[in-house]
Amino acid sequence: MHQFQVKVPASSANIGPGFDVLGMSLEVYMTLDVQVSDDKSECVLTYEGDGAEEVPLDIHKNMITQTALYVLRCHDIHEFPMATKIHVKNPIPLGRGMGSSGSAAIAGVMLANELAQLKLSKLQMMDYVLMIERHPDNVMASMMGGFVGSFLRELSNTEKEAMIPSASDLLNNKAFSRPPENMGRYTKLPWAPELKALVVIPQFHLSTSKARSVLPSSYTKPDVIYNLQRLALLTTALGQTPVNHQVIHEVMKDKVHQPYRSQLIPGLQTILAQMTPESQPGLCGICLSGAGPTILSLATDHYEEIAEKMLTIFKQNNVECTYMVLSPAFEGASVL
Numbered sequence: 149m150h151q152f153q154v155k156v157p158a159s160s161a162n163i164g165p166g167f168d169v170l171g172m173s174l175e176v177y178m179t180l181d182v183q184v185s186d187d188k189s190e191c192v193l194t195y196e197g198d199g200a201e202e203v204p205l206d207i208h209k210n211m212i213t214q215t216a217l218y219v220l221r222c223h224d225i226h227e228f229p230m231a232t233k234i235h236v237k238n239p240i241p242l243g244r245g246m247g248s249s250g251s252a253a254i255a256g257v258m259l260a261n262e263l264a265q266l267k268l269s270k271l272q273m274m275d276y277v278l279m280i281e282r283h284p285d286n287v288m289a290s291m292m293g294g295f296v297g298s299f300l301r302e303l304s305n306t307e308k309e310a311m312i313p314s315a316s317d318l319l320n321n322k323a324f325s326r327p328p329e330n331m332g333r334y335t336k337l338p339w340a341p342e343l344k345a346l347v348v349i350p351q352f353h354l355s356t357s358k359a360r361s362v363l364p365s366s367y368t369k370p371d372v373i374y375n376l377q378r379l380a381l382l383t384t385a386l387g388q389t390p391v392n393h394q395v396i397h398e399v400m401k402d403k404v405h406q407p408y409r410s411q412l413i414p415g416l417q418t419i420l421a422q423m424t425p426e427s428q429p430g431l432c433g434i435c436l437s438g439a440g441p442t443i444l445s446l447a448t449d450h451y452e453e454i455a456e457k458m459l460t461i462f463k464q465n466n467v468e469c470t471y472m473v474l475s476p477a478f479e480g481a482s483v484l
């Protein structure tokens with residue numbers, strides 16, 4: 149009997165101006181409890197947690213097991229070992245901007261790595277994750293842990309061909325290509341210990357693909373410079389202690405994705421305009437978490453007051469929410 153547990157944290161990506169660059173892992177974990185026995189029974193997938201009514205239990209339709217089967221196919225293995233039993237416990241809200249799809253892709257790659265004893269490192273596993281997620285910010289933070297900056301190296305023309313099949317076609321075995329090697333690069337960034345993440349989670353879903361589809365294909369030079377200036381200072385400001393609330397608030401502003409996504413998230417513009425360190429003691433910065441609709445606030449205290457103010461504004465826009473106060477998950481994804 150081979151037993152193991154895969155544990156993957158949620159993430160909050162972008163952190164304002166760091167679109168597709170910055171992300172932080174959050175102490176909300178999805179776990180997979182896996183048993184492989186010697187009997188000849190079928191593979192069984194069970195699930196509890198967010199979205200239980202929508203997550204498919206067919207291993208050829210569930211994103212976690214589809215990802216695992218894709219990784220196995222890349223190693224000329226075409227099925228799970230007989231009698232593999234996988235129980236998923238997932239508190240990460242689906243489709244809310246807390247990295248659920250990234251965490252699912254990571255879990256699937258780590259599942260394959262363990263089942264087939266592929267002995268892939270975290271960075272080697274990231275190549276497979278990036279064939280599914282295609283941007284490194286959320287998944288590098290979940291995989292490596294903490295506050296993380298990342299980028300994708302330039303690919304050769306041959307390597308670019310490997311990226312032609314869509315993630316969906318790879319997952320559904322409608323196309324096949326192996327990942328280019330060492331695609332992702334990252335660095336762990338300092339984090340001020342007094343900073344906590346307050347996530348206010350609207351009850352409606354917003355798919356990342358939808359939220360990416362409303363972004364323009366080009367930007368003005370002033371808007372690019374606006375984000376570059378803030379991004380450069382943000383990576384330092386979040387690591388300095390004591391934190392400077394006013395500086396963090398200013399350098400967490402964005403003009404690359406949030407203005408275009410506000411049409412999809414009622415209340416976002418009002419919240420970003422009204423929530424400042426002056427109006428909300430304890431608040432540092434505030435931004436969309438990933439592709440949304442969740443909003444991330446970084447604060448040093450008064451978390452409940454900050455949350456209640458945002459819940460009120462969302463309620464005025466007919467949006468019901470929940471909230472969590474979280475620290476970064478500094479250890480990232482793991483197999484126990």
Ligand SMILES: Nc1ncnc2c1ncn2[C@@H]1O[C@H](COP(=O)(O)OP(=O)(O)O)[C@@H](O)[C@H]1O
Pocket residue numbers: 178203210211212236238241242243244245246247248249250252354355356357438439440
């Ligand atoms: N634990 C999971 N198990 C299976 N599928 C998942 C899981 N988590 C996420 N997904 C898939 O990813 C989708 C959400 O991905 P996405 O739109 O990128 O939103 P998010 O901001 O949560 O990453 C879900 O609708 C589901 O199809």
Ligand SMILES: N[C@@H](CCOP(=O)(O)O)C(=O)O
Pocket residue numbers: 159160161162167168169244245246247248249250283285286356359360405437438439440
């Ligand atoms: N940079 C991406 C981040 C998506 O994060 P997710 O948690 O919503 O999957 C984007 O903003 O599209």
